[in-house]
Amino acid sequence: DGFSATRLFGQGFSYTYDDLIFHPGHIDFGANQVDLSGQLTREIVLCTPLVSSPMDTVTEAGMAVAMAEAGGMGFLHYNTSVEEQVGMVREVKLQAHTSPGGMNGILQGHAAQTSSQPQPSLDALGRLRVGAAVGTREEDKQRIAALADAGVDAIILDSSQGDSTFQTAMLQHIKASHPALQVICGNIVTSSQARRLIDAGADALRVGMGSGSICTTQEVCAVGRGQAAAVYHVARYARSKGVPVIADGGIQNSGHVVKALALGASTVMCGSLFAGTFEAPGEYVEMNGQRVKKYRGMGSLEAMAKGSEARYLNDVQSIKIAQGVSGTVKDKGSIRKMIPFLLQAVKQGFQDLGARDLHDAQERLANGTTRLECRTGAAQAEGNVHDMYSYEKVRW
Ligand code: XMP
Secondary structure, eight states: OOBOHHHHGGGSOOOOGGGEEEOOOOOOSOGGGOBOOEESSSSOEESSOEEEOOOTTTOSHHHHHHHHHTTSEEEEOOSSOHHHHHHHHHHHHOGGGOSSOHHHHHHHHHHTTTSSSOOOOBOTTSOBOOEEEEOSSTTHHHHHHHHHHTTOOEEEEOOSSOOSHHHHHHHHHHHHHOTTSEEEEEEEOSHHHHHHHHHTTOSEEEEOSSOSTTBOHHHHHSOOOOHHHHHHHHHHHHHHTTOOEEEESOOOSHHHHHHHHHTTOSEEEESTTTTTBTTSSSOOEEETTEEEEEEEOTTSHHHHHTTGGGGTOSSOOSSOOOOBOEEEEEOOBOHHHHHHHHHHHHHHHHHHHTOSBHHHHHHHHHTTOSOEEEOOHHHHHHHSOOSOSOOOOOOO
8 A cells, every 4th residue: 555665766756745646654652752862963963853944034142042952053144254253152052941951951851852842942051053164265264163163063065966076175174174163065955975074074964855845946947856865865864874965955744754754754844833933034025915024045146145155056157046035924923832832743653653752763764664645636626625715824
């Protein structure tokens, strides 16, 4: 009944999350017994497998503090001066943020993995963890040194196409100059790209190309992959090498998080889902009677004008091609309220699958216990709300 993942993904289709549906498994445990902790990098484990995207309308210090307090982690964008980005790292690293704080927090974090209240993500000194994105140009070496000095936990080498000599050279530079730093490479979507970055020493891989809500890369450049296929194929290879995968982009709801994790990712990165929250940078404005905040692609003309072209252009070009759009998203309230709802919904998804944790879910997928199918257009329509005159949309 249904297909194994090997068979479904072996057919040459670029599936994305909405194309797929899992068959339910057998339940013999409560949803609150589900442990969602996941490996962010070779060395860093998060109780909450969610990280916020290094985008200038998503993650600055306020978002990074809230993410780490919720057991996830935030990645600071670098569309800013070195001093400003380093200042944000220092702001997240103040002791003052950790409640209950210090080493107690670490001890509790290890002891309470299965409690419904996720423990904050703390470093060895009991400070909140934080990551930062950088580019792969010569001048980024000084940025990396300053971030390392300020105590950053992980660096993202930020590129829309990370399978490049620019990236492997920078990875090797960091490993030689700052061996304690965890380095996340990407973005990639295939197992051969993964092989080159893992061979070069990547501590984690960021997966996704063109799946983001603000992305136009697939239309502009004709390269990329459906996000479910990208996560499955990269994670299958990376898992065999012990390297974790971050599923980046395209997450619209808790079901997508369940799919990303069960298909092999250990953490999920969100841009649009977390944009528009109180903790995201920027002010709310009123538009057609709705409170909204700005959300923009880092490859949009607007963001590149502020300096982010390094992610999208590997060399200096006089004509700039946009690979993203800028716009607005609705006010979503506080991320501190959203994350508990999101986590509870994901736990219920895992319970329906019959999987107690990420390892269990991924083993079941790999050995064919979990069955899945491709949804037709009509099946997708059926799976959404239908035949209602009006209804209240879910608000976190
Ligand atoms: P979501 O769907 O969560 O996606 O909003 C966030 C991810 O999208 C990527 N990103 C871009 N991709 N053009 C692109 O093609 C862009 O301008 C752009 N900006 C961000 C990035 O990986 C982010 O985490």
